[in-house]
């Protein structure tokens with residue numbers, strides 16, 4: 001967490017290896033940034049959305065307290 005670190009040496013664009021520019025860090029241009037973004041997207045597509053976390057939780061099936069427990073017969 002040190003914010004007093006100015007760019008001492010130029011970053012290299014991970015896509016093409018050119019010198020990165022501030023506007024598109026760490027990329028050299030929007031084009032390379034887009035390429036990297038596309039990579040991420042295709043990557044997440046390959047993994048597949050794992051949003052099957054609902055309905056399969058045993059804890060969710062646990063019977064909660066009865067909403068109306070004032071039906072006592074004496």
Ligand SMILES: [Zn+2]
Pocket residue numbers: 013014015016017018027028029032
């Ligand atoms: Zn680049």
